[in-house]
Amino acid sequence: MRELSYDAAVIGGGAAGMAAALEIRAAGLSCVILEREDHLGGILLQCVHNGFGLIEFDEELSGPEFAERMEERFRASGADAYLGVTVMDVEDAGDRKVLFGYSAEHGILRVSVRAVVLAMGCRERNRGNIRIPGARPAGVYTAGLAQRLVNMEGYLPGKDAVIIGSGDIGLIMARRMSWAGAKVHGVVEILPYPSGLTRNIVQCLHDFDIPLYLSHLTTGIFGGDRVESVEIAPIEDGAVRFEKAFRIPCDTVLLSVGLVPENELSKKMGVELNPMTNGPWTDSRMMTNVPGIFAAGNVLHVHDLVDYVAEEARRAGAACARWIRGEGPGRELRVKAGPNVRYTAPCRVGPESPNKLYLRTLIVKNDAVLEVRLDNRVVQSRKKAHIQPSEMISVTLDPKDLAGAGPDSVLEIAIL
Amino acid sequence: MAEQLICITCPLGCRLEVERLPAGGLSVSGNRCTRGARYAEEELLAPKRVVTATCRALPEDRCRVPVRTAAPFPKEKAGDLIRLLYSLEVRLPVRRGDVLVPDALGTGIPVIATRTLD
Ligand SMILES: Cc1cc2nc3c(=O)[nH]c(=O)nc-3n(C[C@H](O)[C@H](O)[C@H](O)COP(=O)(O)OP(=O)(O)OC[C@H]3O[C@@H](n4cnc5c(N)ncnc54)[C@H](O)[C@@H]3O)c2cc1C
Numbered sequence A: 001m002r003e004l005s006y007d008a009a010v011i012g013g014g015a016a017g018m019a020a021a022l023e024i025r026a027a028g029l030s031c032v033i034l035e036r037e038d039h040l041g042g043i044l045l046q047c048v049h050n051g052f053g054l055i056e057f058d059e060e061l062s063g064p065e066f067a068e069r070m071e072e073r074f075r076a077s078g079a080d081a082y083l084g085v086t087v088m089d090v091e092d093a094g095d096r097k098v099l100f101g102y103s104a105e106h107g108i109l110r111v112s113v114r115a116v117v118l119a120m121g122c123r124e125r126n127r128g129n130i131r132i133p134g135a136r137p138a139g140v141y142t143a144g145l146a147q148r149l150v151n152m153e154g155y156l157p158g159k160d161a162v163i164i165g166s167g168d169i170g171l172i173m174a175r176r177m178s179w180a181g182a183k184v185h186g187v188v189e190i191l192p193y194p195s196g197l198t199r200n201i202v203q204c205l206h207d208f209d210i211p212l213y214l215s216h217l218t219t220g221i222f223g224g225d226r227v228e229s230v231e232i233a234p235i236e237d238g239a240v241r242f243e244k245a246f247r248i249p250c251d252t253v254l255l256s257v258g259l260v261p262e263n264e265l266s267k268k269m270g271v272e273l274n275p276m277t278n279g280p281w282t283d284s285r286m287m288t289n290v291p292g293i294f295a296a297g298n299v300l301h302v303h304d305l306v307d308y309v310a311e312e313a314r315r316a317g318a319a320c321a322r323w324i325r326g327e328g329p330g331r332e333l334r335v336k337a338g339p340n341v342r343y344t345a346p347c348r349v350g351p352e353s354p355n356k357l358y359l360r361t362l363i364v365k366n367d368a369v370l371e372v373r374l375d376n377r378v379v380q381s382r383k384k385a386h387i388q389p390s391e392m393i394s395v396t397l398d399p400k401d402l403a404g405a406g407p408d409s410v411l412e413i414a415i416l
Numbered sequence B: 001m002a003e004q005l006i007c008i009t010c011p012l013g014c015r016l017e018v019e020r021l022p023a024g025g026l027s028v029s030g031n032r033c034t035r036g037a038r039y040a041e042e043e044l045l046a047p048k049r050v051v052t053a054t055c056r057a058l059p060e061d062r063c064r065v066p067v068r069t070a071a072p073f074p075k076e077k078a079g080d081l082i083r084l085l086y087s088l089e090v091r092l093p094v095r096r097g098d099v100l101v102p103d104a105l106g107t108g109i110p111v112i113a114t115r116t117l118d
Helices: A015-026 A042-046 A063-077 A143-153 A168-179 A198-208 A264-268 A306-324 B034-045 B075-086
Strands: A002-005 A008-011 A031-035 A050-052 A080-083 A086-093 A096-103 A107-113 A115-118 A122-124 A140-142 A160-164 A183-188 A216-223 A227-236 A246-249 A252-255 A259-261 A293-295 A333-337 A341-345 A355-361 A365-374 A377-387 A393-397 A410-415 B003-006 B015-020 B026-029 B052-058 B065-069 B089-091 B099-101 B111-113
Touching: A008 A015, A008 A096, A008 A107, A008 A306, A015 A031, A015 A042, A015 A063, A015 A115, A015 A306, A031 A107, A042 A063, A042 A143, A050 A063, A063 A306, A086 A264, A096 A115, A115 A306, A122 A143, A140 A143, A143 A168, A143 A252, A143 B052, A160 A168, A168 A183, A168 A198, A168 A252, A183 A246, A198 B003, A227 A252, A293 A306, A306 A355, A333 A341, A341 A410, A355 A410, A365 A393, A377 A393, B003 B034, B015 B034, B026 B034, B052 B075
Parallel strands: A002 A107, A008 A031, A008 A115, A031 A080, A115 A293, A140 A252, A160 A183, A160 A252, A333 A410, B052 B089
Antiparallel strands: A086 A096, A096 A107, A122 A259, A216 A227, A227 A246, A341 A355, A355 A393, A365 A377, A365 A410, B003 B015, B015 B026, B052 B065, B065 B111, B099 B111
């Protein structure tokens, strides 16, 4: 068994983990990343398409370029990283926490720290989670797995594909499969609007004449040993019209039906999760209900832009460093997700300092208004030209917006 | 006949109607700002995309090398470029930014590696 000791440990070395570690080092504390894979960068390494880094690096980069540039900053900061280490358990040991990691190279690793940042990312929902009826033939993949196979291993999962779900990963994979030599026969979405970005609808579907079936339920997957077709039926006025169902022949189905934050380990530590995000509840500093345990990136809530992941994780890292130094937060105010708001992260704000929140809306609308209300009094109102559930919205709150907040005050964020 | 486009310059996603004028040039409607007209012009007259792919690495048991065009590339040649990139073999080591194809299909646009692999 190998024993290590640091001020802080970060679990996961994706964009969030590296950004958090950078800030902890910048505050003069020692920090280690424990990462399961044999490289830093996380999911970014399989996202070889363009569209990352416009905010963080002021340039449009591919996923691997973004990861490598973050890694250069991380290496220069003097933080350590142990690769090929899976963290299995975290124990509370008085004023310290002890992480147990397992690696083929080092055996068991015992890491003693003052504080921990969770940055384990998320995993894909699979067929079991959405209950598509039908046979169980080979040829059904999650879109992210297919992305890894095509981009990193050079293996094309099939020749004729149907994609279920119109999230960004599915759209990106529609283009990738087409470029790699397969034919994509359609993208099927149960909702009346696509769940991915418009930019991806245009450049990944329209460019390749791939049909998008909105308001369609997947009623079955058919085949013997291998997938032979997918059956879909339109939804009209809220009812599935089974009599109008039709089959699309294909040998491959890609599922792009959402991501779930990876919180098995967090739950073991006693971290409580918000059912709206499946990520931890946190206070304004991104600290969970367990003192000294912070969270950022996709493990906290699923992001669509890596630039926001990095920004959020920097704040978590800086707050973790302040906590280690014993700088407590002042008063905290609860944030309520008001009309048309699915959730906010974090779910608390500190009235003495500037705050930034990310939120997702439940509706698609042009010319919307975002309202911040303190005990039913509007303290901030902003016009939003266009909002949709797939695009995260950020809100910055000034201490003056929160002046006059009492101990039981509630801050509500609404979209009208 | 009018052509339909969705402007992707910003998240508003204006639905544009574009007509090619007999005298040359375009007439654009449906855009809420001037960027929409510029987008329509570029999309209809000279559409471009950043093309990305991964190439086989040598020695063969290694992870593939991700690549992209260093600048947006003419869309009508993207299919040909993709075929070229998927048949390319790259001997390791390679550094991020290394030029793998100096002048892709005579456009003057290079193709670069986007990851360092030793
Ligand atoms: C397919 C796809 C396409 C995307 N496209 C875009 C895009 O075009 N533009 C954009 O800006 N954003 C895009 N994103 C979003 C963005 O890239 C991600 O949100 C971001 O990279 C997530 O960073 P993260 O650090 O939170 O998670 P991850 O990158 O997933 O990192 C988590 C890390 O934690 C490690 N880990 C997990 N559990 C353990 C454990 N117990 N012990 C040790 N290590 C562990 C994992 O191995 C992993 O490396 C995309 C995301 C996906 C999935």
